[in-house]
């Protein structure tokens with residue numbers, strides 16, 4: 001656009017003058033000074049498809065929405081249905097789907113517009129714009145639902161839009177100001193506190209919570225996060241906030257599954273899935289829990305032989321196989337790829353933690369170019385293949401046990417309540433959520449290694465139920481394991497497997513003297529809530545009797561929430577308790593555990609896995625140096641172009657922050673204020689912008705690769721529009 005309005009090329013550039021295109025006038029302009037259809041081998045092949053329909057038609061209809069056409073013979077008619085223009089463009093689009101060569105493309109496009117425009121416009125009058133300057137060129141927003149197009153009036157000055165952004169958030173700032181919290185810098189907020197990375201972030205948060213009042217705020221960049229360990233607050237939050245939207249990076253993994261689904265989808269899905277978690281169905285799984293637990297014992301025996309074994313890995317495999325046999329009703333021996341699935345899940349969890357605590361990776365444009373994003377996509381694809389294998393197997397046999405989770409989901413696709421990808425997302429979410437039982441089992445064993453007296457009490461309880469018999473565990477037996485249940489509860493108090501309940505605040509919520517403003521996020525850190533000394537005397541002492549009924553009655557409601565509460569609580573909590581009690585009962589009937597590593601609860605690292613941090617830091621530094629060395633040519637030549645001041649890491653991207661709607665205007669202003677050829681750094685990408693016709697011709701004639709755009713790639717894949725140059729087969 002800037003080339004087309006450059007005063008060096010076009011006299012009075014904002015004057016609308018069709019005679020500029022008289023042959024005698026065209027001859028006087030430099031080549032490549034008018035390139036609406038681009039130039040060179042990669043020019044527009046045919047406006048019949050994307051260009052004509054998507055741009056010419058939508059843009060002309062965009063403008064039409066602000067213009068009132070007048071038909072020659074009906075002056076009184078102030079309504080006009082522009083859908084005709086879209087239809088005409090569509091017809092052109094269809095007729096053009098046959099192959100056309102690039103030379104005839106201009107003619108096709110011009111021809112269609114020459115036919116379309118005279119038919120529909122005998123005469124038009126402007127209702128809104130008085131001059132060409134009034135008509136803002138903009139990036140047209142096409143809503144997801146269809147081709148309705150709205151022209152956004154762009155802000156005159158970026159400062160105004162910045163002021164408007166903050167003005168719109170005034171309530172957020174006002175209420176945030178009333179809540180205490182650690183110091184926040186402009187732009188990054190309190191994110192500097194997490195500079196040491198994700199491995200330490202839980203300890204940092206825990207220390208911070210202990211040093212702050214029960215409710216406090218944290219600015220993570222522009223995001224307002226409020227943390228509370230007040231049971232009364234927790235009650236209001238779990239009963240009124242239903243969006244877990246604080247977790248964009250989780251959405252990328254679990255898509256529309258219950259864990260991350262937006263509220264409207266979640267409500268419908270939860271209703272369907274609840275049917276599969278009723279007590280009667282769950283009770284019928286005890287046999288399978290018993291079978292899988294015995295299989296696990298066999299594996300321990302085979303692997304152990306007096307050596308150390310990774311309990312968690314074996315327990316995770318057991319939990320996955322158990323879910324396959326109960327909720328998915330398939331024999332785990334008939335499917336393959338479980339071990340790989342577990343490895344992928346662990347890697348995803350790690351990436352999720354890295355992204356969560358690395359504020360720069362929250363920015364979509366940085367994230368989508370990062371290698372971690374690519375890794376997430378690959379891991380997810382592999383996991384989906386595993387799930388697809390199970391669904392295909394089940395589709396052959398869904399008629400019996402229709403309330404079983406997978407059959408229930410597949411039946412819902414036939415009723416149109418769910419689609420296939422929804423089924424896969426739900427299964428993936430259940431697999432991930434059920435891992436928490438393996439983690440809890442591992443933690444119980446860990447705790448028992450430290451508390452041999454408590455282990456003895458469990459064994460005495462089991463002896464009173466089973467005697468010396470090694471018979472199968474029944475539902476009645478599980479219901480009599482009161483002490484074991486208290487041990488599991490006490491373990492989840494000290495080490496809640498889901499450490500935070502997070503919700504986004506969609507409406508202002510009043511909590512005592514505070515208001516959680518709409519647009520903020522709220523966290524309930526369970527580890528801290530479960531260790532508050534005012535509710536839990538000697539919080540670091542492992543004491544299962546805290547969960548005797550008389551002691552529970554003394555504590556405030558909502559002070560213990562390992563499975564959360566309210567209608568968005570853990571759907572699998574009964575399943576989890578049944579399976580954990582069965583597994584642990586069989587374990588303690590056969591084994592005793594001793595801790596060789598930990599001597600007290602304080603020693604137990606919450607994350608159970610410590611990596612050699614120093615080694616990683618050195619490795620990261622080496623990789624960083626290599627990365628910049630490989631790009632030295634880019635830096636060298638980039639430095640020869642003039643351009644706006646680039647910030648470290650972000651480059652010139654801040655120029656576009658908060659300007660989604662008027663990014664085009666911002667770019668135009670930038671182009672006008674810089675020399676005809678200049679550079680901008682968009683994060684790590686070097687972008688050279690030129691309005692010099694001679695350069696334009698060289699570039700368009702020689703360069704075949706379009707700038708990579710992940711958004712467009714997702715839509716058009718290898719279509720001509722964005723395919724790499726070698727796909728053109730010229």
Ligand code: HEM
Pocket residue numbers: 238244258259270429430433434435436437440492496497498501502561562563564565567568569570571572573575576
């Ligand atoms: C010790 C084991 C488990 C613990 C501690 C646990 C804990 C939790 C917690 C704290 C939540 C979040 C609730 C909220 O945000 O308010 C949750 C959600 C969920 N859990 Fe569990 N969970 C466990 C086992 C399971 C199992 C075995 C399954 C499935 C078989 C499961 C399925 C789910 C699902 C689907 C959700 C999302 C529910 C929704 O949003 O409607 N969980 N779990």
